[in-house]
Each structure stands twice: as C-alpha cells, then as structure tokens.
Amino acid sequence: MERFLARLMPGIDxxxxxxxxxxxxEIEALAGRPLPDFYRWFLARMGRNMGALGYASVDFSAARILACYREELRSPDPRYLLIGYEDDPVVPMHTWYDLARPMRGDALVLSRGIGDPLIQLDFETFREQLAWKAMLNFRLDALPASCKGSFKSHRADVRARLDQAMNALNFEQPVPSGDFCGIFDRTDAAMICSVTPREEPEKILFFRLAAANAGTMRRILGVIARETDLEVVIDPGQP
Incomplete structure (x- = not known):
C-alpha cells in the first residue's frame, strides 16, 4: 500500500x-478484539494526520474516534467499530468497521448514523476504500480523457472475467481487492471499479476509466467487450 501511494504521489508520506x-x-480496547492488521498499520502511519489522503468531511483520526466514544457513544458495540467521523450535520453517515466480517487482514466497511439501525455497505475492506479514492484523485483525474459506466453480465463472475481482459491489456493491479472492487493501472491508462459488497458477487461492476486520449479508452473497452462478452454500458453524456 505504501509503495502504491508513493508512486501515485511521491512524498505523500x-x-x-x-x-x-x-x-x-485504547481503540483496540473499544473493539474488544485485535484490530485488523491493515487498520493497525493505518493508525500507526496516519492515525493523526492523513495528509493529502484526507477526506473533506470525514475525520479518521484516532483522537476524533476516541472523543466520539467518550462524548456520543454510550457503550462500544462488539461488532461495529467507528473509524471515521462525518462532520456534515445534514447527513451524518459515519464510517464503521464490521468486525464480524474480516477479509484479507482487514474488514468490511459501512456507513451509518450513530444509533441508526440502517446501514449502507461501502467497501469489502478499508484498504480498498482508501486505494480507490487515491487512484481517483491522484491518477484518473490527472489523465486528459475519461468516462464512466458499467460492466454487466447474466452471470455473477464479472470481476473474474474482467481480470482476464485487463491482464491481456497489460494492466497491473497494485492493491489486492476482491469481487466488489478493482484497481487497474498501466502507463497510459487507469481504471477503478466498484459495487456494493454482498454475500454473493454481483452481476455488475461500475467503472471509471481514464487514459491519454479517447482512442485509447475506446480500444480498452472494445477489448473488454470482445474478450469477456461483458456488456459495456457508457453513462449518458460520456465520450
């Protein structure tokens, strides 16, 4: 993860x-169990200041999390651990770990308000969430041509089939991810994919693709459609 972030933005650390x-x-005591390995790394490296990785309205600092447990949360939940505090008072959907759903040295990430039983699943791991955002901000946004859309299939193996095409196109995957997220990069193009994580893989992945020019994007999407039989749907108004 550190190598990936340093490549996106040298000196980011x-x-x-x-x-x-x-x-x-103290956070581990609130969790009542060992923290996921990735979260322990995150806290040790940027648990006070995320630098350029920081979110506009979500505070992931250890100090803010501990203050929230002291001031707003009456008692720790044995399953859900608060890891990001949303400062927007209109839609205070905070970021939580579901510690009952560990995954690849990490855990499922979701959004919900304090005391709200309704939850919104976000990413299968916190690693994927941070890498997806960093790739969007520091890689895709720096390329001159971009589009977004979805890959669809009647079978629930969209990610596995997409991997085959991306390997053939010489894309690398700098950060490990599962069926619900994809991060792909090569010299002249980059793509991120995601969909709400479920118990079973979805039959759709939403993507954002950026490249040196529109022709490169068309060739990439053409190979994906031809080699995988996935339905490539471009959002209206895209090139």
Whole structure:
C-alpha cells in the first residue's frame, strides 16, 4: 500500500502523522478484539494526520474516534467499530468497521448514523476504500480523457472475467481487492471499479476509466467487450 501511494504521489508520506501507541491500544480496547492488521498499520502511519489522503468531511483520526466514544457513544458495540467521523450535520453517515466480517487482514466497511439501525455497505475492506479514492484523485483525474459506466453480465463472475481482459491489456493491479472492487493501472491508462459488497458477487461492476486520449479508452473497452462478452454500458453524456 505504501509503495502504491508513493508512486501515485511521491512524498505523500511526508504529510502523514501516526497515532500514539496509547491511542491505538485504547481503540483496540473499544473493539474488544485485535484490530485488523491493515487498520493497525493505518493508525500507526496516519492515525493523526492523513495528509493529502484526507477526506473533506470525514475525520479518521484516532483522537476524533476516541472523543466520539467518550462524548456520543454510550457503550462500544462488539461488532461495529467507528473509524471515521462525518462532520456534515445534514447527513451524518459515519464510517464503521464490521468486525464480524474480516477479509484479507482487514474488514468490511459501512456507513451509518450513530444509533441508526440502517446501514449502507461501502467497501469489502478499508484498504480498498482508501486505494480507490487515491487512484481517483491522484491518477484518473490527472489523465486528459475519461468516462464512466458499467460492466454487466447474466452471470455473477464479472470481476473474474474482467481480470482476464485487463491482464491481456497489460494492466497491473497494485492493491489486492476482491469481487466488489478493482484497481487497474498501466502507463497510459487507469481504471477503478466498484459495487456494493454482498454475500454473493454481483452481476455488475461500475467503472471509471481514464487514459491519454479517447482512442485509447475506446480500444480498452472494445477489448473488454470482445474478450469477456461483458456488456459495456457508457453513462449518458460520456465520450
């Protein structure tokens, strides 16, 4: 993850500040179990300041999380651990771990309000959420041509079939991800994919693709459609 982020933005780690050992221990005590390995790394490296990776309205700092547990949460939940506090008072959908659904040294990430039983599933892991956003902000947005849309299939193996085409197109996957997220990169193009994580793989993936020019994008999407039989749907108004 650090190599991936440093490649996207050299020197990005210069803005990071890690949480203290005491803060990490206190959060782990609130969780009532060992923290996911990735979250422990995140707290140690940027649990005080995320630098350029920071979100506009969500505070992932250890200090804010601990303050919220002291001031707003009456008692820790054995399943859901708050990891990001949403400062927008209109739609206060905070970010949580579902510790009952561990995955690849990490855990499922969801959004919900404090005391709200309704939840919105976001990413299968916190690693994928951070990598997806970083790829969008620092890689796709820097390329001159872009489009978005979806890959659809009547079978629930969209991601596996997409992987075959992306390998043939010489894309690499710099960050491990599962059936509900994809991060692909090569010299002249980059693509991110995601869909709400479920118990079973979905028959659709939403994508954002960016490249050096529109012709490159068309060739990439053409190969994907031809080699996988996936239905490539471009959102209205896209090139």
């Amino acid at each position: 210069l803005g990071w500040e890690g949480a203290s050992t005491a803060e990490i221990r």
